Amino acid sequence: MGFPRGRRRLVLAVAVLLAVAAVAVVVHRVLAPAEVSTPAHGAYPAAPRPAAGVIGRLPVAPLIVDGTLRVYAAHRQVYADRPVDGRYRTTPYWSYRRWPAELTGVVASGSIVVSRWSDGRLVALDASTGRVRWRADGPKPTESRAVARRTGAAVVWDPRGLHLTDLTDGRTVVVVSGDAEARGVEVNGGQQLWRVDLPGRCRSDVGTTDGGQLIGLDRCAGPATVEFRDAATGAVRERWRPPVGSEELVVTPLGCRTGWSDCQALRTAGPGDEAGRGWLVGAGEPVAASALDPAGATVVGEQAVVVLDGVAVGRSVRTGAELWRRADLGVARVLAAQPGRVHLLTEANDLVTLDPVTGTQLSRFPLEVGRDGTRWLPGAVGAEGGYVAVERLRRPVDPAGDDRRYYLTAEAVVLAAT
Structure with a gap:
C-alpha cells in the first residue's frame, strides 16, 4: 500500500522545501560576506642578523615587517611567514582572509600591518599575533588596468x-x-x-x-x-x-x-x-636640488647617489658638492635605497651595497640562487630593514606575456641580506 495521493503531494512538497532550504543555507555560507582570522601560534621571532648574501627565492613578493616577518598578499588574503631569512616560503605564521572583497594594498608601520580591500575597508593587524587591531571604512580604490601579476609585488611594494x-x-x-x-x-x-x-x-x-x-x-x-x-x-x-x-x-x-x-x-x-x-x-x-636632476638619481639622507658613464657618484643633495666616486663597479645602475644603504645592480646582476655617506662598499655578491643563473632582468624591487627583494624577469621582457613567460621561474623573487 502506498500513501494516498494527497499525502504523497504533501510529502513531496515538504521534501522540495527542505531541499531548497538546504541549498539556500549552503549558498549563504559559501557566498555571504565573511572574514577568517587565523592568529599566530608560537613565540614571536627575534630579528635575525644574517650574513650578507642571497637568502633564498620566493614565489611571491615579501613585505619585511618589524625586521622579523615576511608579509605577503594573495587575492583575498594577507598572511605572514617566518623566519624572515628563511630560504623558502613556509607555513603561514598567521593569516587573515576576507570574502568576497579582494586585497588591493598592504603597508606596515612598526608592528602594525594595514590592509586595504576592494570594498574600501581598512583592516589593521598586529604583526606579532595576526589579530585584528581595528577596522575602518575608506573610499573604494580607483580601478586599475594594470596586469595583476602572481607575485603580488604591486600590492605590497606599490599600493596605489x-x-x-x-x-x-x-x-x-x-x-x-x-x-x-x-x-x-x-x-x-x-x-x-x-x-x-x-x-x-x-x-x-x-x-x-x-x-x-x-x-x-x-x-x-x-x-x-x-x-x-x-x-x-x-x-x-x-x-x-x-x-x-x-x-x-x-x-x-x-x-x-x-x-x-x-x-x-x-x-x-x-x-x-x-x-x-x-x-x-x-x-x-x-x-x-640639481644633484637629483639626472635620471636614475636617488637620495638617501643628505646624500644624492647616481651612476653616470659607468661611475657611481655621491654628492651633497643640498649643495651638489661631490663627496665620493667609484669607477670600479663596472656597468651598473641604482636599484634601490634605504636608510644607511644604497643598492646598485651591475650588468652581471651583482648586487653592490654602498654606504651613501662615504661610498664604502658594504657588500657585493651575485644575485644567484640554486641553478637559476643570472641571465635575467630586474622587475619590481622592495628594500627594507637591510633586505632587498627583486623580481627576476625572463629575457627579453614581454609585458604582454602571461606569468610563465614574464617571470624567470615559478619562484621569481630572489631575497638577499645586505
Whole structure:
C-alpha cells in the first residue's frame, strides 16, 4: 500500500522545501560576506642578523615587517611567514582572509600591518599575533588596468592610493584615496582624522613626504599642478608648478622609506623627457636640488647617489658638492635605497651595497640562487630593514606575456641580506 495521493503531494512538497532550504543555507555560507582570522601560534621571532648574501627565492613578493616577518598578499588574503631569512616560503605564521572583497594594498608601520580591500575597508593587524587591531571604512580604490601579476609585488611594494607618513607629533597616518575622496586614519588606533572630497580621476596621488604631507597631481583645471595636503588635517597647504616645464608633468617621488611613502624629494619632467629636475620637499615650496636632476638619481639622507658613464657618484643633495666616486663597479645602475644603504645592480646582476655617506662598499655578491643563473632582468624591487627583494624577469621582457613567460621561474623573487 502506498500513501494516498494527497499525502504523497504533501510529502513531496515538504521534501522540495527542505531541499531548497538546504541549498539556500549552503549558498549563504559559501557566498555571504565573511572574514577568517587565523592568529599566530608560537613565540614571536627575534630579528635575525644574517650574513650578507642571497637568502633564498620566493614565489611571491615579501613585505619585511618589524625586521622579523615576511608579509605577503594573495587575492583575498594577507598572511605572514617566518623566519624572515628563511630560504623558502613556509607555513603561514598567521593569516587573515576576507570574502568576497579582494586585497588591493598592504603597508606596515612598526608592528602594525594595514590592509586595504576592494570594498574600501581598512583592516589593521598586529604583526606579532595576526589579530585584528581595528577596522575602518575608506573610499573604494580607483580601478586599475594594470596586469595583476602572481607575485603580488604591486600590492605590497606599490599600493596605489595607500600611503604612510609620520606627523611631527610622533603619530603615523595612513592616507587612503579613491576617485571621489581621501581620508586620513591614525595608524595606532584607527581613528579617522579627516575626510575630503576629490574631483575625480583628473587628480591622482603620487606619494607622501617625510614631513607629513600627501603629494597629489592635479590636472583638473589648467596646467598640471603638484598639490601638498596636510596629512594631519586634510587641508591643502601648497599648490606648486616647476618654474620651467611643459604643460604636462611627470612626478616621481625619490628617497622614500618604502613604496611611495615618507619621501624626501621629487623629480619632475615632461612626458618622455629624460632631462628632469630634482626637488627637495619640506614645509614650503620644493627646493631645487640639481644633484637629483639626472635620471636614475636617488637620495638617501643628505646624500644624492647616481651612476653616470659607468661611475657611481655621491654628492651633497643640498649643495651638489661631490663627496665620493667609484669607477670600479663596472656597468651598473641604482636599484634601490634605504636608510644607511644604497643598492646598485651591475650588468652581471651583482648586487653592490654602498654606504651613501662615504661610498664604502658594504657588500657585493651575485644575485644567484640554486641553478637559476643570472641571465635575467630586474622587475619590481622592495628594500627594507637591510633586505632587498627583486623580481627576476625572463629575457627579453614581454609585458604582454602571461606569468610563465614574464617571470624567470615559478619562484621569481630572489631575497638577499645586505
